[in-house]
Structures are given as structure tokens and as C-alpha cells.
Amino acid sequence: MASGKLYIGRRVRELREAGRTTQAAFAERLGISTSYLNQIENNQRPVSAAVLLSLAEKFQVDIATLSASDGDRLLSALVEALADPLFEPYAPTLHELKLITQNAPGLAHALIACHQAYRRNGEQLASYDDQMVRTNSFAELTPYEEVRDFFHFVDNYVHELDLAAERLAADLGLPDRDPGIALPDRLEARHGIRILKIDPGEDTLRRFDPAARALFLNPYAPAATRSFQMAFQIAALEFGAEIDAIARRGEFRTPEAVEICRIGLQNYFAGALTLPYQPFLAAARELRHDLELLAARFGASLEQIAHRLSTLQRPGMKGVPVFFARIDRAGNITKRHSAAKLQFARYGAACPLWNAHQAFEMPGRIIRQLAETPDGVRYLSVATEIVKSSGGFNATPRRYAIALGCEISYASDFVYADGLDITSRSAFDPIGISCRICDRPNCAQRAVPPLKQRLAVDHNRRGVLPYALT
Secondary structure, three states: OOOOOOOOHHHHHHHHHHOOOOHHHHHHHHOOOHHHHHHHHOOOOOOOHHHHHHHHHHHOOOHHHOOOHHHHHHHHHHHHHHOOHHHOOOOOOHHHHHHHHHHOHHHHHHHHHHHHHHHHHHHHHHOOOOOOOOOHHHHOOOHHHHHHHHHHHOOOOOHHHHHHHHHHHHHHOOOOOOHHHHHHHHHHHHHOOEEEEOOOOOOOOEEEEOOOOEEEEOOOOOHHHHHHHHHHHHHHHHOHHHHHHHHHHOOOOOHHHHHHHHHHHHHHHHHHHHOOHHHHHHHHHHOOOOHHHHHHHHOOOHHHHHHHHOOOOOOOOOOOOEEEEEEEOOOOEEEEEEOOOOOOOOOOOOOOOOOOHHHHHOOOOOEEEEEEOOOOOEEEEEEEEEEEOOOOOOOOOEEEEEEEEEEHHHHHHOHHHOOOOOOOHHHOEEOOOOHHHOOOOOOOOOOOOOOOOOEEOOOOOOOOOOOEEO
16 A cells, blocks of 8 residues: 555455465465464555565465555545545544455445445436436446446456457567558458548548448548557457457446447457557657657557556556546546556546646647645646547547646656656645545635535635635
């Protein structure tokens, strides 16, 4: 966790039980006492370096996989849920919450799901007439939200697909070969599929005609987009069975969610094929995560590069843990993932003090920011505006800001940290995750009061806000 101590009791217990070994026998093999093993399994003590080495040597455990990142994400979601006034009489300590996420993650997921249902129920009922009949559908996750959570809790990394995409990329000579040539060649040689242009006036990026064995692409879309769509079609044609199996493991509640997940998995494969893991990771390190240089080297868009950086979570070969988000002009986060401690709010807009919003004011520029969240963690954040248009002058372009960042301890790995004084506390802007869970008392940009704070109103005095936080 944040302290650097590793509590992996559930993992150790699962490993022991998988081998049908008693605590005494397992402890003996590790060279520790039975009481110490019992404390480890109950997360009362962290594992030492010596125990980690014994696990690696005697049980072939990959130490790199023993990360608390999954627990951090689950812990963040649980903390946000319990910030609701609904739970006001209950004030668990951080240690208690860690024990829940580490020892009973299923219970934590269930509680979060219940809270989400409660929130959706309240929000939707508030927008309906009092006479509207209540139905169970109000309390259910939407298919989109269900799939979003699926990718969030697998760390946005799908091992089977990533390995398969990397193998195929090597067969096709990617990234050294132009994907605009390699991918059409694969589609024609392997599947007899021709690449044709979509008719003018058809507002479509990609259309596949199985009967005609033709893949129609928008000729006005950027080359990176056309390559991605060809890679997406290869995923559907060659890895459909694997994608279906992964989607089934998600145990989604509706057919719509399964189909949305299949689309998400095919998109994942396309990104992993055009930006194969090991060459891309090596280039990211060499170029110090320079988005523009990486985009030029791989023939990809800035958004594709930033998103791929957030998926570099292969066991034993992880990249820098980064957060990535795409934000529209209204402040809605339309894409989100974080391999860092920073977790985006599930409800409401992003903090207005975050530099992602400034990107719309400075098109064409990459904006840097040193930021500190209320928990005291500091980050390097970079943001830039992207414009998507494929219809000429009369088409309405889509404008987004993308933001990418890392904890400040990794800042030296990024070219964007050059020239910034990361040692000065005053250089860091105070930002939050969401106003509803941010307890900063004097934020002039606050949109709504925090859920867990009581308000004090002084009729004889007015500051920036019409209330004070007690």
C-alpha cells in the first residue's frame, strides 16, 4: 500500500490451499514459524523480503505479480462508496477497509454494487414524476457501466489477448513495417478481404460486408484510425473464440453487456496489435514517454499512445503505472483508467483545478501540471486537446482533452518533468477527485459541498462560498 508494506494474506492462503498443505507444513517450507504464517494469512503482518524470496524459489511465485494495485483500486472505490451520508453512523478505519479488500474482496465488490444501485435509483427517481412506477431496472447497472467495471478491475490488461496480439505483430513485422500495408495484406492473404472506400456522405468509420468479403473504411479518417479499424476486424475474424470466452468469464447480466464487452475486447486487441507490448514498452522508456515521438514512431494517434501506456501491466514486465482519461468540453470523463493510486470519481465531473480543462484553452499545446490530491499523493499530469473530424468543413468536429500522468516518484521517466521543480511543495496545485468526496475547506472552485462535511452558514459574513465547512 502507500506505506510500501505488502499484505498478501489472501494470496498466500490460496497458494497453500491449492497445494492442500497445512499451515505447519507450509510454514516449514518457507522457513518461518506457524504463528508468523497465520499472521501473514490474516493480514496482521506484512510479508518480509525473505518470505517473498522463499515464495519465488520454492513455489515459483512471480514476485512482480504480488502487487497491491488491484487492492488500491478496490479500496479507492470502497472509500468513495462509504463517503455517502447513507453510511454516516459507520466510520471504519483505513486498516479495517484494507482488511476487507484484502481478505474479502467479493464482499467489497458486492457493497460497491449495492451503493451504485442505490445512487442510480435515487438519481433516476429524482428526474421522474412522483407518479412514475418504480421498477427494478432503476437499480441495475447499465450494460456500459458493467463493462466499464469489468475492465477497471482487470487493470485494463487482458493477458491472453495481449500475448496473441504481440505474436501476430511479430509475424506481420510490426512495428517496423507500415501498418497501412501490413494489415490490408493480412486481411487479403488470410481472409480474401478487400479494403474499399466508404461512399461519400456515409457517416461511418468502418463497415464490414461478409458476403462481399469487403471492409469499407472512411477515406477521410486519419491513417492511425484506419489502421486501428483494420486491426479490429482482424481481431473479430481470427480471435473471436478467445474473445467470446473472456466475455463469458465476465458473467454479465445482459446480452447487451456481453456484446459491449466483445467490442471492448476487440478494441483492446487492435491497440495491442498496432502497439505491440515489448517494442512499445522499450520505446516508451527510450523516448521517456514523449507522446508525440511515440505517435510518430508507431504511426498512431496521441490518444492511442496515451491509452496504451495505461495498459502496460504485464506481470513481470510492467511499465510505469500511469493514469489516463479523456474528457469532453462539459467535463464528462468519457474514458478512464488508472494504474496509479489516483482513481477517477464514478459520479460527477472532474475537478476544475485539473489541467485537463485548460487543454481546451490552449489547442495544440501539451500542458504540464504538478498536482497534489487531498490524501497527500503528488502527481505529474500532462494534458492536450485532440480534435476528431472526418467530414470536411461542414462536419462538426469532436473535441476532447486527454490527460496522462504518474506519481511524482516516477516523474524522471517522463520528458515532461524536465525543468519542473518537483522538490518544492508550493509548485503543486491542490486538486481533488470530485467535489462530493473532496474535503478541502477553502476551494474557490467547489461546485457542491462534500458529502461527509457539515455546513455552517453565517448570515453576517460571506466568503467565496455561501457556507463554511465545519
